[in-house]
Amino acid sequence: MSTELTKLGVKAIRDGVRGGDFTAREVAESFNAAVAEAAALNAFIVTTPDHALDAADAADKARADGKELAAMAGVPIGMKDLFATKGVQTTAASHILEGFTPQYESTVSQNLWDAGAGMLGKLNLDQFAMGSSNETSFFGNVSSPWQKSGSNAAMSPGGSSGGSSSAVAARIAPAATGTDTGGSIRQPAAFTGICGIKPTYGRCSRWGVVAFASSLDQAGPMARSVEDCAIMLGAMAGFDPKDATSLKMDVPDWEAALNADLKGKKVGIPKEYTMDGTDSAILDSWEQGKAWLKDAGAQIVDISLPHTKYALPAYYIIAPAEASSNLARYDGVRYGLRDLPEGAGLQDMYAETRAAGFGDEVKRRILIGTYVLSAGFYDAYYTQAQKIRTLVAQDFEKAWAHCDVILAPTTPTASFPLGSLNDDPLTMYLNDVFAVPASLAGLPAMSVPATINSDGLPLGLQLVGKPFDEQMVLNAGLAIQQRSGFDHAPAKWW
Numbered sequence: 001m002s003t004e005l006t007k008l009g010v011k012a013i014r015d016g017v018r019g020g021d022f023t024a025r026e027v028a029e030s031f032n033a034a035v036a037e038a039a040a041l042n043a044f045i046v047t048t049p050d051h052a053l054d055a056a057d058a059a060d061k062a063r064a065d066g067k068e069l070a071a072m073a074g075v076p077i078g079m080k081d082l083f084a085t086k087g088v089q090t091t092a093a094s095h096i097l098e099g100f101t102p103q104y105e106s107t108v109s110q111n112l113w114d115a116g117a118g119m120l121g122k123l124n125l126d127q128f129a130m131g132s133s134n135e136t137s138f139f140g141n142v143s144s145p146w147q148k149s150g151s152n153a154a155m156s157p158g159g160s161s162g163g164s165s166s167a168v169a170a171r172i173a174p175a176a177t178g179t180d181t182g183g184s185i186r187q188p189a190a191f192t193g194i195c196g197i198k199p200t201y202g203r204c205s206r207w208g209v210v211a212f213a214s215s216l217d218q219a220g221p222m223a224r225s226v227e228d229c230a231i232m233l234g235a236m237a238g239f240d241p242k243d244a245t246s247l248k249m250d251v252p253d254w255e256a257a258l259n260a261d262l263k264g265k266k267v268g269i270p271k272e273y274t275m276d277g278t279d280s281a282i283l284d285s286w287e288q289g290k291a292w293l294k295d296a297g298a299q300i301v302d303i304s305l306p307h308t309k310y311a312l313p314a315y316y317i318i319a320p321a322e323a324s325s326n327l328a329r330y331d332g333v334r335y336g337l338r339d340l341p342e343g344a345g346l347q348d349m350y351a352e353t354r355a356a357g358f359g360d361e362v363k364r365r366i367l368i369g370t371y372v373l374s375a376g377f378y379d380a381y382y383t384q385a386q387k388i389r390t391l392v393a394q395d396f397e398k399a400w401a402h403c404d405v406i407l408a409p410t411t412p413t414a415s416f417p418l419g420s421l422n423d424d425p426l427t428m429y430l431n432d433v434f435a436v437p438a439s440l441a442g443l444p445a446m447s448v449p450a451t452i453n454s455d456g457l458p459l460g461l462q463l464v465g466k467p468f469d470e471q472m473v474l475n476a477g478l479a480i481q482q483r484s485g486f487d488h489a490p491a492k493w494w
Contacts, residue, residue, distance in 0.1 A: 006028040006171045010055050010075050011255075013174055015462055016073030017059060024056035024063075024074030028098070030183050031076050031167065035120050040494040043157075045081050045139050047121035051294050052076040073116030073237050078176035079166045081122035082129055083219075084110045084208040088119075092210040093127045096357025097336045106208025108219045116237035119141045123163030125358045128327065129179055129212045131188060132431040134162025135423065136190065136361040139425035141418050144192055145170035145490035150492065153417045158188025159204040159432075160325055164222045165192040165265040169490060175223035179209060181316050182218045182436025183410075186447035189222055190410035190460025193449045195223040199231050200468050201442030202247035204233075205240035213322035214225050214245075214263040216315075216439050221261055226448060226477040230254040233470065246295045249468065257471055260479040263297035268403030272308035273434060278412045281453040289450055289461040289480060293407060294480035305395040310388045311437040314431060317372050317385035318440075323362075324369030330357060332365025364425065368417035400466050406478045409434050410447040410460035434462060434492035448477040449486040458488065 001297040005027050008016065017024045029257035034358050059073040059445035068428040072221040083091050091097040105113070113119075126136040133156040134142040137178030144157035144166055157166040161178035180183040180198035198219050211217060221232035234254055265422040269290065274283070290300050332338040332353030339352035358366070372381035399406065412433055421428045436447035444467075447460040461480060 003030070006034045008174060009224050010072070010175050010231050011191050011225070014071070014073065014231070017063065018069050020063070024059035025053065025427065027074055028052040028056035028076050031120055031464040035038050036171045038170055038494050039283065040146060041143050041170060042140050043124055043142055043163040043170070043172065044078070044121040045093065045124050045163070046121050048088055048200060052118035052120050055113070059116055066452060070110060070114070070116035070229060072174060072360060075116070075174060076118040076120045077391050078121060078123045078164055078173040079109055079119050079181060080125055080164050080177045082179050082210045083177060083464040084210070085109055085122065086120070088122060088365060090122065090210070091138070092129070093125045093139055094357060094362070095138040095337060096330045096353070100336050104208060107242065108209065108236050111238060112235055115395050117235065123167060123176055125163055126160035126212065126361070128323070128362050129160040130185055130323070130361050130365055130427050131159040133418065133478060134159045135422065136359050138359060142166050143418065144415055145494065146415065146457055147490070147493060155415045155457070156191060156418050158191035158415065160184040161188045161222060165189055165194060165196070168192070168194045168222050168224060170494070171489070175221060175228055176269070177219060177236070178222045179217055179219050180439065181212050182321060182439045183432040185220045185222060186410050186415060186445060186460070187431055189447040190200065191397060191415040191458070193230050193458030193486065194222060194224050195226055195446065195448050196220060196323065197446040197470065198439070198444065199233060199237060199470050200247070200444045201244050203237045203437060203470070204244050205238070205243040207240055207242040208343070213319040214326060215322060216319060226474055226481050227258060227308055227421045229446070232472050233489050253473060254471055254474055258478055259475050260475065260482050261297055262479055265298045265472070266403040267293045267298045268399055268406040269300055269305035270303050270305045270307050270308065270408060273408045275412065275433065279414065280410065281414070282409045282412060282459055283311055285450040285459045285461060286407070289407055290305070292478055292480050292483040293476060295483060301398045301403055303406070305399060305437065307388060307395050308437055311392050311440055312429065312433050314385040315432070315440060316386035316391070317381050318389060320365040320369035324366045324371070324373065326364055327362070330354065344460060345364050370465060389440045392437050396441045396443060404466070405472050406464040406466065407476070408462045410462040412455050414455065414457040414459055426492035439465045442472050443467060446473045446477050448480050450480065451486070452488055
């Protein structure tokens with residue numbers, strides 16, 4: 001029974017618990033056991049089996065008492081270790097926050113607990129969400145549950161939400177939270193054959209989420225189906241007066257409104273996304289995606305997003321600039337690591353603490369950010385990048401006159417072996433080339449699994465929607481999901 005339960009997603013668990021097919025406790029025990037068995041993936045930094053069991057017991061009691069169960073009752077999830085969790089260590093996968101235990105709960109995690117979800121543990125990630133391969137964590141690399149055909153080399157689960165994507169793909173969590181600054185939900189989802197949606201900027205509160213780049217960071221769900229993402233996003237989203245960028249809008253019932261019939265809808269194909277260096281299998285899957293959406297009733301139209309080629313360089317100026325400002329708070333004074341050599345003064349403490357507490361990639365981005373914000377370079381780099389950001393957003397605005405949703409690849413390649421790009425940060429940054437434009441414009445965007453390549457690795461397709469139109473993105477994702485029939489699972493090796 002236990003292995004059968006871990007094959008279920010959010011909707012199946014929710015409905016099964018409501019219908020009395022099994023108890024929430026049986027579900028929690030099954031997933032707790034699966035998490036414990038999968039230590040080789042290194043997907044979790046901390047496990048919280050009691051949290052999952054307590055939430056399950058509450059769901060079972062509510063059902064026994066004849067009460068209506070909440071939207072996520074009986075569903076245990078993984079929580080990316082970027083969300084503050086009261087009484088549970090929150091590290092952002094860094095040494096500088098190792099041992100930090102918040103005395104408050106992030107708004108998104110509180111929303112999920114209020115909806116009845118339980119927590120299996122805190123998921124590993126790239127340190128401070130900076131990375132595309134989940135190799136920058138102080139707590140070690142996360143391995144993808146997928147491997148190339150005929151090879152046992154450890155593969156990247158993508159980043160920064162690599163612990164989340166690995167856990168969901170490995171069936172050790174039915175769903176997980178992720179955060180997306182420049183593709184950190186969508187790229188790992190594509191690498192591991194799952195779904196992940198970044199909602200419109202402001203849909204999910206950033207309060208209690210460790211900040212990377214405040215004008216870009218956005219939380220979202222990662223799960224194995226479009227329906228599961230719709231259910232979980234509904235539980236996560238909502239206005240939060242504690243977050244000045246939070247949208248004061250009602251949360252739609254995305255699950256109830258799911259509809260894969262795209263008659264009368266237009267799908268835009270941006271010509272600028274046909275880039276040199278894109279894997280031919282990715283381009284083939286893109287063609288297949290067009291055919292699937294056409295079959296769903298949509299009209300395929302060509303569009304232009306002319307400033308696309310400037311989006312990635314602009315992102316790698318804006319995001320590090322905001323990071324250098326946000327990460328200034330980690331100084332050894334109030335919380336986290338304090339490195340105080342004998343006889344050291346205040347400046348020595350700052351320097352020693354930050355040198356020991358931050359990893360190489362975090363230091364690289366802080367240095368870039370501090371440089372582009374410095375006198376003499378601010379206008380040359382940061383101001384220019386913000387102008388490019390406006391132009392990228394305007395490209396999308398113009399495109400909406402011609403289409404309802406945009407279809408593009410999620411990533412330029414499939415997953416790669418861990419360690420293969422460590423000496424080439426620029427190639428690593430190029431992983432985000434298709435994901436970054438939607439982030440700069442604050443638009444809802446989703447990755448859905450499409451096909452398997454000749455190496456036996458999953459490939460994802462990306463859908464980008466109008467502001468606040470998560471429904472169209474989910475509907476187009478559902479149309480692809482129904483036609484791809486993607487039900488591939490990694491062969492268990494862990």
